[in-house]
Every structure is written in C-alpha cells, then in structure tokens.
Amino acid sequence: MKRILLLISMICFSLSIACTAQNQAEKSLKIEWDLVENKLSEPYSHQAKFIIENQSGEAIQPGWKLYFNSIFFDLNAQLKSPDYEIKHLAGDFFVLTGSEAVGLIPVGEKLEIEYLSRNPHFKNSHAPDGLIFTLADGSIASNLRYQKHEMSVWALEKYAAGSPLPVPTPAILFSQNESLKELSIEDIPPFVPTPHSWSRQGETIQVTQAGLAVVGDKVFAETATYLTKQIKAHYNPDVDRAEKPVQIRISRKEGFPSEGYSLEIRDRRVLILASDEKGAFYGVQSFLALQSADFWDGLSNQLTLPQISISDHPAYPYRGFFLDVGRNFMPKDEIFRLLDLMALYKLNTFHFHLANDEGWRLEVKALPELSEYASQRGFSDNETDFLWPFYASGVEKGQSPGSGFYTQEEFREILLYAAERKIEVIPEIGFPAHSRAAIKAMEKRYERFSQLGEIEKAEEFRLIDPNDNSPYLSAQNFRDNTICVCRESVYKFFETVVSEIKAVYEDAGLSLKTFHTGGDEVPHGVWENSPLCEQFLKDNKSMTKAGLGDYFRSRIGYFLKREGIQQAGWEEIGQKLEGGEVIPNSDFSDRSWQLYAWNAVAGWGGEDMAYRLANAGYPVVISSSANYYFDLSSSWDPRDPGHTWSGVTSLFNTWQTVPGKFYLSHDETVEGKPWDWEEAEQSFEKLTERGKENILGIQGQIWTETVKSPEMLESYLLPRFLALTERAWVGDPNWSEASTIREKLEMRELEWNIFANQVGQIELPKLEKINGGYEISISPPGLQLREGMVYANTELPGLIIRFTTDGSEPTAESSLYSEPIPFSEKLRFKAFTKSGQGSHLSWLEN
Numbered sequence: 001m002k003r004i005l006l007l008i009s010m011i012c013f014s015l016s017i018a019c020t021a022q023n024q025a026e027k028s029l030k031i032e033w034d035l036v037e038n039k040l041s042e043p044y045s046h047q048a049k050f051i052i053e054n055q056s057g058e059a060i061q062p063g064w065k066l067y068f069n070s071i072f073f074d075l076n077a078q079l080k081s082p083d084y085e086i087k088h089l090a091g092d093f094f095v096l097t098g099s100e101a102v103g104l105i106p107v108g109e110k111l112e113i114e115y116l117s118r119n120p121h122f123k124n125s126h127a128p129d130g131l132i133f134t135l136a137d138g139s140i141a142s143n144l145r146y147q148k149h150e151m152s153v154w155a156l157e158k159y160a161a162g163s164p165l166p167v168p169t170p171a172i173l174f175s176q177n178e179s180l181k182e183l184s185i186e187d188i189p190p191f192v193p194t195p196h197s198w199s200r201q202g203e204t205i206q207v208t209q210a211g212l213a214v215v216g217d218k219v220f221a222e223t224a225t226y227l228t229k230q231i232k233a234h235y236n237p238d239v240d241r242a243e244k245p246v247q248i249r250i251s252r253k254e255g256f257p258s259e260g261y262s263l264e265i266r267d268r269r270v271l272i273l274a275s276d277e278k279g280a281f282y283g284v285q286s287f288l289a290l291q292s293a294d295f296w297d298g299l300s301n302q303l304t305l306p307q308i309s310i311s312d313h314p315a316y317p318y319r320g321f322f323l324d325v326g327r328n329f330m331p332k333d334e335i336f337r338l339l340d341l342m343a344l345y346k347l348n349t350f351h352f353h354l355a356n357d358e359g360w361r362l363e364v365k366a367l368p369e370l371s372e373y374a375s376q377r378g379f380s381d382n383e384t385d386f387l388w389p390f391y392a393s394g395v396e397k398g399q400s401p402g403s404g405f406y407t408q409e410e411f412r413e414i415l416l417y418a419a420e421r422k423i424e425v426i427p428e429i430g431f432p433a434h435s436r437a438a439i440k441a442m443e444k445r446y447e448r449f450s451q452l453g454e455i456e457k458a459e460e461f462r463l464i465d466p467n468d469n470s471p472y473l474s475a476q477n478f479r480d481n482t483i484c485v486c487r488e489s490v491y492k493f494f495e496t497v498v499s500e501i502k503a504v505y506e507d508a509g510l511s512l513k514t515f516h517t518g519g520d521e522v523p524h525g526v527w528e529n530s531p532l533c534e535q536f537l538k539d540n541k542s543m544t545k546a547g548l549g550d551y552f553r554s555r556i557g558y559f560l561k562r563e564g565i566q567q568a569g570w571e572e573i574g575q576k577l578e579g580g581e582v583i584p585n586s587d588f589s590d591r592s593w594q595l596y597a598w599n600a601v602a603g604w605g606g607e608d609m610a611y612r613l614a615n616a617g618y619p620v621v622i623s624s625s626a627n628y629y630f631d632l633s634s635s636w637d638p639r640d641p642g643h644t645w646s647g648v649t650s651l652f653n654t655w656q657t658v659p660g661k662f663y664l665s666h667d668e669t670v671e672g673k674p675w676d677w678e679e680a681e682q683s684f685e686k687l688t689e690r691g692k693e694n695i696l697g698i699q700g701q702i703w704t705e706t707v708k709s710p711e712m713l714e715s716y717l718l719p720r721f722l723a724l725t726e727r728a729w730v731g732d733p734n735w736s737e738a739s740t741i742r743e744k745l746e747m748r749e750l751e752w753n754i755f756a757n758q759v760g761q762i763e764l765p766k767l768e769k770i771n772g773g774y775e776i777s778i779s780p781p782g783l784q785l786r787e788g789m790v791y792a793n794t795e796l797p798g799l800i801i802r803f804t805t806d807g808s809e810p811t812a813e814s815s816l817y818s819e820p821i822p823f824s825e826k827l828r829f830k831a832f833t834k835s836g837q838g839s840h841l842s843w844l845e846n
Contacts, residue, residue, distance in 0.1 A: 028055050028056060028143040028144065028145050029052070029053075029054060029055065029056050029060075029133055029141045029143065029144045029145070030052075030053040030055055030144075030145045030146075030147070031050060031051065031052050031053070031066070031131055031133070031144065031145070031146050031147075032050070032051040032053075032146075032147045032148075032149070033048060033049075033050060033051075033127050033128055033146075033147070033148045033149060034048060034049050034051060034149045035047075035048050035121060035127075035149045035151065036048055036049060036114065038120060038121050038151075038159040039120065039159075040120045040122075040159050040160045040163045040165055041162055041163040043118070044118065044119055044120040045116060045117065045118050045119070045120070046116075046117055046119065046120055046121040047114065047115070047116050047117075048114070048115060048117070048121070048127075048149075049112050049113060049114035049115070050066065050096065050112070050113045050128075051110055051111070051112050052066070052105060052110065052111040052112075052113070053109075053110045053111075054105045054106065054107055054108065054109055054110075054111075055107075055108070056107070056141070056143070057107060058107065059104065059105065059106050059107055060104070060105040060135065061103070061104060061135070061136040062098065062099075062100045062102075062103025062104050062136065063100075063103060063135070063136030063137075064097075064098070064103060064105075064133065064134060064135055064136060065095050065096070065097050065133070065134045066095065066096040066097075066131065066132075066133050067093065067094065067095045067096075067130075067131070067132040067133075067134070067379070068093075068094055068095075068096070068128040068129065068130060068131050068132075069092045069093055069094070069128065069129050069130035069389070069390065069391060069392040070092055070094065070126070070127070070128045070129065071092045071126075071391075071476075071643075071705055071706070072119060072121075072126040073092070073094060073117060073128065074117035074118045074119055075088045075473075075477060076118070077115045077116060077117045077118075078115060078116045079113065079114070079115050080113075080114040080115065080116075081102070081113065081114075083098055083099045083101060083102040084096065084097065084098045084099070084102070084113050085097050085098075086115065088477065089388065090388060090390075090436075090477070090478055090479070090480070091357060091358060091388075091390050091476055091477055091478055092390055092391060092476075092477070092705070093388050093389070093390060094128075096113065098113075121151075122156070122633075122636065122638065122644050123633065123638050123640070123641060123642070123644065124148065124150045124151060124638050124639060124641075125641035125642070125706060127148045127149070128148075129148075129392040130389060130391070130392025130393070130394070131144060131146050132144075132379055132389075132395060138381075140379070140395060150638070150639075151638040152638070153167060153168065153169055153170075153637050153638060153639070154169070154845055155638070156636070156637075156638045157169055163672070164668075164671055164672035164673050165636060165672050166636060166668070166672050167636055168635050168636055168637050170780070170781070170782055170783035170784075170842050170843070170844060171782070171783065171784055171785075171844075172782075173779065173780065173781070173782030173783070173793075173795070173842075174782030174783055174784040174791065174792075174793055175782070175784075176782065176795075177782045177793040177794060177795055178782075178793065179749055179753065180752075180753050180756055180793070180794075180795075180796075180797055181753060181797065182757065182761075182797035182798065183753070183754065183757045183761075183797065185761060185762070186200065188754055188757045188758055188761070188762070189754070189758055190289070190290055190306065190308060190310075190762070191286065191289035191290065191758070191762060191763070192289075192345065192722050192725060192726055192755075192758050192759065192762070192763050193345060193346055193725045193726045193728070193729035193730055194726060194729075194730055194755075194758070195286065195310045195311070195312040196311055196312045196313055196730075197310070197311045197312070198308060198309065198310045198311075198312075199308070199309050200306065200307060200308050201265075201266070201307040201308060201309060202307035203307065204304060204305065204306045204307065205267070205268065205304075205305040205306075205307065206302055206303075206304060206305075207237075207243075207246055207268065207302065207303040207304075207305060208237060208301050208302050208303075209237050209238060209239060209240035209243045209301075210237065210239065210240070210243040210244060210245050210246050210268065210303070211237075211239045211241070211243070211245040211246070212231060212235065212245060212246040212247075212248070212303070213245060213246070213247050213248070214227050214228045214231070214248045214250070215247065215248070215249050215250075216248075216249055216250030216251055216272075216280075217250065217251050217252045219252055219277070220250045220251075220252065220274070220277060220280040222277065222420075223250060223277060223280045223281045223284055224250050226281070226284065226420060226421075227248065227250070227284045227287070227288075230284075230288060231303075233299075234291075234295050234296060234298075234299065234300055235295065235299070235300055235301075235302075235303050236299040236300070236301060237301045237302075237303075238301065244267075244268050245268065246268045246269075246270070246303060246305070247268065247269050247270065248270040248272070248287070249269070249270065249271050249272070250272045250274075250280050250283070250284070251271070251272070251273055252273075252274065252275065252280075253273040253274070253275060254275050255275060256273070256274055256275040256276075256279055256313065257313040258275075258276060258278070258279070258313070258317065259276065259278045259279050259282060259313060259314050259317070259348075260274065260275070260279050260311075260312060260313030260314075261273060261274040261279040261280060261282055261283035261286070261312055261313070262274075262283070262309075262310060262311045262312070263283050263286050263287060263308070263309075263310040263312070264308075264309045264310070265290075265305050265306060265307055265308050265309075266307065267305075267307075268305060270287060270305070272284060272287065277422070278348070278422050279313075281421075281422045282312070282314075282346050282422075283312075285343060285344055285345075285346060286310060286312065288344065289344060289766075290304060290305075290306050290308070291303070291304050291766075292304045292766075293765035293766045293768065293769045294769070295769075296766060296769035296770045296771075297769040314346065314728070314729045315659075315697075315728070315729060315730055315731025315732075316659075316695075316696065316697030316698060316728055316729075316731065317696060317697060318348070318349055318621055318696035318697030318698070318699070319346065319347045319348050319349065319697050319698060319699075319725070319728035319729060320347060320348075320349035320350070320351050320426075320621060320697065320698070320699030320700070320728075321338070321342055321347050321349070321350060321351065321699065321700050321701075321721075321724070322351035322352075322353060322623070322699055322700065322701040322702065323335075323338065323350070323351070323352060323353060323702055323704075324353040324356065324701075324702065324703045324704045325352070325353065325354060325359075325361045325404075325704065326353055326354065326355050326356030326357075326358060326359045326360070326361060326434075326437070326704075327356055327358050327359065327390070327391060327703060327704040327705045327707075328359075328391060328393070328401035328402065328704040328705070328707055328708060329359065329361060329375075329400055329401045329402070329403065329404030329405070330401070330704070330710060330713060331400065331404070331710065332406065332410050332413065332414060334710040334713065335414050335417075336414075336417055337710075337714075337771050337774070338350075339414075339417055339418050339421055339423060340421070340770070340771060341717075341721065341770075341774070342421065342423055343421035343422070343423065344770070345721070345722065345725035345729075346725060346728075346729050347423070347724075347725060347728065348422060348423055348424065349423065349424050349426060349699070350418055350423050350424070350425045350426070351426045351428060351516060351596075351699060351701075352414075352425055352426065352427050352428065353428045353430070353516075353703075354406075354427055354428060354429060355374075355428075355429050355430065355434075355435075355437060355438060356430065356434050356436075356437065357390075357434055357435070357436035357437060357474070357476060357478050357481045358377070358387065358390040358391065358436070358437060359374065359375055359377065359387065359402070359403075359404075359437050360374035360375050360405065360437045360438055360441060361375060361404065361405045361406060362405060362406055362408075362411060362427075362501070363405060363406065363407045363408050363411075364496070364497055364500050365408070365500065366496050366500060367441070367442075367445070367461060367493070367496065367497070369441040369442065369444045369445045369448075370405075370437075370438065370441045371405045373385070373386060373387075373440065373441045373444050374387065374437040374438060374440060374441035375403060375404060375405035375437075376397050376398060376402075376403045377389050377390060377393045377394075377397070377402035377403050378393075378394070378395060378396055378397030378398070378399075378402070378403070379394075379395040379396075383440065385397070386403075387437060387440065389402055390402070391705055391706070391708075392708075401704070401707075401708055401709060408500070408504050411504055412504050412507060412508045415504070415505060415508045415510055416508050416510075419508070419510055424513065424514075426513075426514045426515070426516050426568065427501055427512075427515060427516065428515075428516035428517070428518055428568075429494075429497055429498075429515075429516075429517070429518065430516075430517065430518020430519070430520070431483060431494065431517055431518055431519070431552070431556070432482050432483045432485050432490075432519075432522060432526075432549070432552055433474060433481055433482045433518070433520070433521050433522045433523060433526075434474075434481060434518055434520070434521065435463065435481055435482060435483050436478050436480060436481035438463060438483075438493075439463045439464055439480065439481070439483060442461050442462055442463045442464075442493065443462070443464070445458070445461060445462075446458045446459070446462050459489060460489055460492065461489055461492060461493045461496070462487065462489045463483040463484065463487070463489070463490055463493060464480075464483065464484050464487075465484040465486070465487065465530045465531060465532040465533065467530075467531045467532075468484060468527070468529060468530035468531070468532070468533075469529050470525055470526055470527060470528040470529040470530060471525055471528075471529075472523035472524060472525035472526050472528075473523060474521060474523045475521045475523070476521075476705075481523075482522060482523060482526045482527075484527065484530060484532055484533065485527070485533075485548050485549070485551065485552035486527070486530065486532045486533040486535075486536035486548065487532060490552075491555065491556070491559070494556055494559070495559055498515060498559070498560070498563070498565070499563075501515075502563065502565070511564075512563075512565055513565065513566060514565065514566040514567075514568050514594060515560055515565045515566070515567065515568065516568040516569060516596075517553070517556060517560075517567060517568065517569045517573070518569060518570060519553060519569035519570050519572050519573035520569075520570035520571075520572045520598075521572070522549055522572070527545060527548055528545070533545065533548065550576075550585070550587065550588075553569070553573050553588070554588070557588075557591060557593065561591075566592065566593075566594060567591070567593050567594070568593065568594035568595070568596070569593060569594075569595060569596070570595070570596050570598060571595050571596060571597045571598060571599060571609060571610075571613060573588075573593060573595065574588060574589070574593055574595045574613055574616070574618045575609075575613075582606070582609075583612070584612050584613050584615075584616035584618070586616060586617075589616045589617035589618055590617060592618075592619060593618060593619075594618075594619045594620075594621065594696070595613050595618045595619065595620050595621070596620075596621045596623045596699065597609050597610035597613060597620055597621070597622055597623060597624070598623040598624065598625050598629075598701070599625060600624035600625060600626055600627070600662070601625060601626050601645075601646045601647070601670050602626045602647060602666040602668065602669045602670050602675055603669030603670050603671060603673065603675070604670070607624075607626075607662060607663070607666075607680070607684070608662065608663070608683075608684040608685045610622045610624070610662065610695070611662070611684065611685045611686070611687050611691060612685050613694075614687060614690075614691040614692075614694035614695050615685060615687065615688050615690065615691035615694075617690070617694065618694060619694050619696050620694055620695055620696060621696050621697055621698065621699050622659055622662070622695065622697070622698050622699070623698075623699045623700075623701055624657070624662070624665070625646040625701075626646050626647055626649070626653075626665075626666065626670065627649060627653060627654055627657045627665055628649075628654065628657075628698065628699065628700040628701060628724060629643075629646060629649060629700075629701050629702070629703070630649065630700060630701065630702040630716050630717055630720055630721070631643050631701070631702050631703045631704065631705065631706060631707065631716060632644065632645075632646055632647065632648055632649040633648045633649075634648060634649065634650050634651070634716075634720065634777055634779075635648055635650055635779070636648055637780070637840065639840045640777075640840075641706055641712075641716075642706055642716065643703075643705070643706065646670060647668075647669075647670040649720065650720070650779075651719050651720050651722075651723050651759070651795070652723075652752065654700075654720050654723035654724055654727070655723035655726060655727070655752065655755055656733075656748065656752075657727055658732050658733065658736040659695065659698060659727065659731060659732060660687070660692075660695075660731070660732045660736070661681075661732065661736050662684070663677060663680035663681045663683075663684045664677055664736050664744070666680075677741060677744075678741070697728060698724070698727055698728040699728075700720075700721065700724040702716060702717065711775045712775075714774045714775035714776070715775040715776065715777045716777070718767060718774055718775065718776045718777065719759050719763070719764065719767075719776060719777070719796075722759055722763055723755075726755065733748070733751055734747065734751060735747035735748040735750075735751050756795070756796050756797060757796075757797045757798070759796055760794075760796030760797045760798030760799055761797060761798035764776060764796070764798065764799075764833055764834075765798075765833070765834055765835075768833055768834070768835040768837065769835075773835065775837070776833060776837050778795075778799065778831050778832070778833060778837060778838060778839035779794070779795040779796075779831065779839055780829070780830065780831060780839040780840045780841065780842040781793065781794055781801050781817075781829045781830070781831045781839065781842045782794070782795075782842075783829060783842055783843070783844050785823055785844055786820075788822060788823055789820035789821065789822060789823065790820060790821050790822070790823050790827060790844060791820050792817050792829055792842075794831045795831075798834075799831045799832065799833060800816065800831065800832045800833070800834065801816070801817035801829060801830070801831055801832075802814040802815060802816055802817060802829070802830055802832060803815055803817050803821065803827060803828060803829045803830075804826075804827070804828045805824055805826055805827060806826055807825075807826035807828060808828065809828060809830070809841055810828055810829065810830040810838075810841075811838075812832055812836035812838065814830075817829065823844070825846065827843060827844070828841055828842070828843050829841070829842045829843065830842065
C-alpha cells in the first residue's frame, strides 16, 4: 500500500512539474525574427521583422524596450512604421522602442515590426541575438522565448540567383570533392606539417610491454624532460624485462638550419639530432606526432615506432597564431589547450590580444579599474558598473564569455606554459583606437578621485579630452573608442601598463621581446574638434592634425626602444595616405617596426601590401584576412557561423596560399568573381631580395565577436588550423613552381589530395583524443543524383558517411553509406569522424 501511495505521490509530483513548466511556457513573452526578403546582388538589402507575442498573462504597457545585439545590422535601418524607432547605442548593441500610441501589447496579441537593412543576410547566426526586453517600470521580462528564422542552403541558393555567390549546395560539394581519393597511409606524409624530406625504412613496430628511456646531451635537458613527461602521461605498459627496451636519444650536431632537426627510428632506437634547442624540441614533436590516436587517449600500453628517417626544417622563423580575448574571453585552461596545439604543429609565436573596445582582460595592479570594471559586461541603462553586453554576452555581470580577466599570476602561468613549448608570447594592447574599455575604466577612475577632491590623481591616467566632440564612427560602430594622443596622461597610462606586463615576464624568468601596439582602424575624423589637440598643435607648430597618429606611434616607439622591446603593430602603423592611395610610410621604415599585413581582401587592391611594406624595409608577418582569418565562416553555407566581410575561408582556401607568390592564393574575389592569376601577377609588386628577407613568416588570426565558447573557438579553428601550420612550416607549395597555369592546377589537385588524406586519416583521429578531444568542424557530404541513384562523398578521405531513409537526422549509429542509394525525398546524410563528431545535414531536393 505504501508503494502505491508513493507511486501516486511521484506521479502527482511529476504532473506538478510538467504543469508548472507548461504554465511557464504559456506565460511568456515570445519573440520571433523572420526574414521577409533578401537581396544578394547590388544594391544589397534584406527585410526582416520582429514578431512580439504577449503570452505573459498581463498586458504589456507602453514604455517597453527591446534591446538586441547584431554586428550585421544597418545603423540606418528603415522601419516600416514611423511609430517605432531602432536606436544604435554602441558597437553591436541596439534598442527598439515604440511610441505611446502603439506601445500597448494586450494579452494574446502579436505585434509585428518590420525593417529594411541595406546589407545582405548571409548567415543564420547574423540575425539579431541576445534579446533583452524591459517593461515600462524598467524591470526585465524574465520569461522570454526567442526564435529566429533559419535559411537552408536551398533557400540561400534561391536568394543568390543571378549573383556570383558560390552557394555550397550538395551538388556543388560533390563536384568539389570528386577528385579526392583515399590513399594508403604508407603513401602519404607521416604527419602535418609535412616534413621537408622523409622515407620509410620498413614495417612499423608496435611496442606494448617494453621499458623506455630518454637520454641526451645536457644542452637539450629541457626538451628531454618535456618528452619524458609526455610519454609518462600517455604510455603505461606492463613492462616485460625480456622485451627489448626503447631508447630515445636527443643529441646535438652542428650544421642544421635554425630550428631544423633529423629524426631516425631503427628498430627500437630513436635518434633526434639538432643544432639548437628549438630544433631538438621540434624533433620531439615529430616523434609524438608519429604516435597513433590511441596513444593520446588516456594511458595507453602501446607505443608506435614507424621505421622512418626524417630531415626537416621550417621555411619561416615566425609561425604565429593570434587570439583575441577582448571581444569574448577564453579561460586559462583553453589557452593551455591552444598552446598544446601550437607546439604539436610547430608554431612558435602566440600573439595574445588582451584588450579591445568591449573588454580588458589583464590585471594591472596600478590601475585596478581595468579588471574591476572594464573586464565585466552585463545589462544596464548606462554602463555605470560594467560595460554593455556586447555580442549577446547576457544580462548578468560576471558571466563568460563577456566577462573575465587573467590575474598577473595566471598570465605568468600562461607565459611559462608557452615557454616550455618554445612559444614566444607577444601581448597586444591596441592604441590609439579599439580602446573603449580602457577609456571607460579610466573615466571611472577619474570620477572616483574627483569625488574625493584629488584632481591631480583623477587626471593622472585619463585617456580622453572631455570636451572633444569630433564626429567619428569606428569600423565596429563605436563613437568613443579612440584615446586623445595629445594628453600626457595617455603616455603615462601606456608606460604603466607595459612596465607591469614586462615585470610579469621578468618574474617568470623571461624577457618581453616584442610588444604589439595595435594601431589599426583609427577612425576618420578623430581629434578634429579636440580643444586639447588644438592647444597641442599651437604649442608644436611643426606638427599637423594629420600627423598626430604618427606622433603617437613614434613616441610610444621610443619608449619601447628604451625598454629594449621591439615595437609591433598592424600594417597601418607603417602606412600613410598620399594622393588618395595608401602606401608604405618611409618615415619609419628604418625603425624595424614589425608589421602584420592583414588587409589583403581579394579584389580590393591591397593584396600585395605585405610585399610593398617588406620592400620598403619593414619586417612583415603575412596575416591575410582572406586566407588566415579563422573568424571568417568556413563556407557560404548559412548554417556555418562567422564573418563574411572578407569572403569565407575554407580548409582549402588556407592550404592553397602561396606566401612567396601571393597572387596565386585566390581563385575568386570576395564577391565570388574569377581571380585571374596572370593579371594579378602583373599588378603585384615583386619582392626584392631585401623584401624577401623582410618576410618573417605567417600568422593565423581569430577575432572572437562571433565566438561564444571554447568549443566554438576550437570548431572555428579545426581543421583550418592545420593548413595554416602546413604553410607556415613548409612555405610555398610545390605546385606554385610549375610553368603553366594548367600544370599548376593539375599539380595542385594532386597535392591537395595528399594533404586532405593527411588531415582526414592521420590528424583528425589524433585531435579527437588529445587533451580529451578537440571540437572539429566537419563539412557536410556532397551529393549527386545520377540515373535515380544518390552518390555521396566527403571533403576529407577517412570520414564516414551515414544516412537515414525516413527524413530523420542521421546519428553515429545510423546506416553506413558504402555505395549509391536509390533516390528518396526522405534520404538524409551526414559526415562523421571516427569518434562521432558530425557535420550539418545534407539532402537533395527535387
């Protein structure tokens, strides 16, 4: 009887929960965003509407506000009804309001608000997000349900009709993948990045019960210790003393190129030779890269010893990866995971972007407002206690990824973790633009000391001219993100920040060798109406307003030089405007400023700027947005998130780049029009011998406006990151040396097939095991209908295709595709890795 009563009680309790959940769903505010029209050819535009449905049980009174985030929203969007207004607040943050006459939303009624935006809508993730609905009394509607219209690739194809947009329908993907063939593991290079030369000497030995010793020259003791730690973390056999042990020797030998090494495995003896510490370290990474995926999956009892001989060295001394944590924060543990990837794939420079308009991410003890205020985002009317919730980072303060910072101790840990992996960390604090978070924090400091009557301290680190009303709008739509370079307190701020960062390096036993000062995207019109700058120019009659930016860069450059730190910056700090054209600025070319050439959008005319700057005398890191920006979407599929302003960047797009002949790095312009190699070569400035020496290397970038979590970060990077490492280590591909365009294309197809096999068969299985596994973005299967049969293929040999016949989404347990299938409207396909990470859905429409 007690059991029956208990069962009845549990049923009632369950029903109560269900009823409560149902009531909450019913008593809610439902908002939909619906795409009405979409024009993907000039003049671009899209029409959309918000549909607000009051299911809350109470009438919504006039005075409500709807806040939302969108990087892709037209600041001058036209509303269909004059009774509503969309106001731009800052950056990607907007608010929609209605007049008293139309603001009432009765219970159960819908309100539709339609607008026209003068830009195309490419991605489902580009729709307004982060909705916050406040009621007339200022309170936030807690039970808000938001639904966004989503495009399929088929819908995008219809919108794109008549435009050159290369929409990746299943048929297009099939055609792109059709030349790929699965190769034998023995016939492809052993890992990525591909070694300079390699040869197999016999059958691979699998060791299961052998002991192991790492020995070597004292000069390579750190590398030997690193390898020993890695092996102990992954290889744990039941040692049989009768088994011949494995011996790994790391020895010094003169004559290798910088960072070069040789690796030879004969039977159970491994010999790594190098002339310098980094070369020895990369020899160790290659040994680790030869291990099977199972080696990385916890503690394995197996060690893989391919009988192989490798001779290897990098094409470039600078092989970098850039991460922005200003827009959205990434925790320390994720930084460690990225550094592990960089080490395994032989990148040696971590460019760490620690501040931007939307967040400051490093503790500066002399300026606590930077971490207490500028590292925090949340919702408020006026940013009194924290910054606005840019990039849909949420209502509550302190929630990642909008909020967060590294203490100096955490930053020190990151530096040491990187140093152990032979990675230099270059910090970036961008000036004079992209500085809104710092500006706001220093205004908080100003207010605090002003209220205490300590005016001198209040002004000590102030970054703006409070009376400046210069009209400007930054690239990310801020009107208040640029410091006043005419204030002395600005330079004290800069020197204080750099000095504290330098001290953290020294505390870690390291040197701050290079500091990246940003310098990009200074808005047109800054300082035009600044009384402080007017006075500064009166006191310095040889200067002009146009030269204020150069004055700032030069002055902070002299400070860095006195501190023994190399100045670095984006390409803009080495450019000037002359006759309406952006050209290298010869005034600073003798100062060894390290420039990062990023603005190489295919078809915009600046594709050869890296060469022009290098020829002018600047050390240059090629950082092309069109090839190496991984915050760009990986395809034009509307389901793939990311930016499109510089086109899209697939694994192939990154792999196909030719650093020494950059005009070969594109097949299409950003608009999708054909890119003519011969014509581009004629317009490109040729690298001089001096210019070739000034090309330091390559760097990949990821800006995090659209990246909302560590998992998203990894899926944006992988597998494209592998193509970056291939190009940075190997340099120009062999196909680029062929004589004719036809020969180039034929060789490129063969080489791409080899690399695709390396990624699909060797690297992805490892990446799904290392550090518990990384998130990987998988392209959906290509499909072709031929004589009533559906053929399927994948972008990477080694992936698995699964399908269903009832219209449901395939899982890792669904039927395995192995041969063509009779067509059915309900056929659905997905590509999977061996561990079960899947692609978007793929299907054919009649």
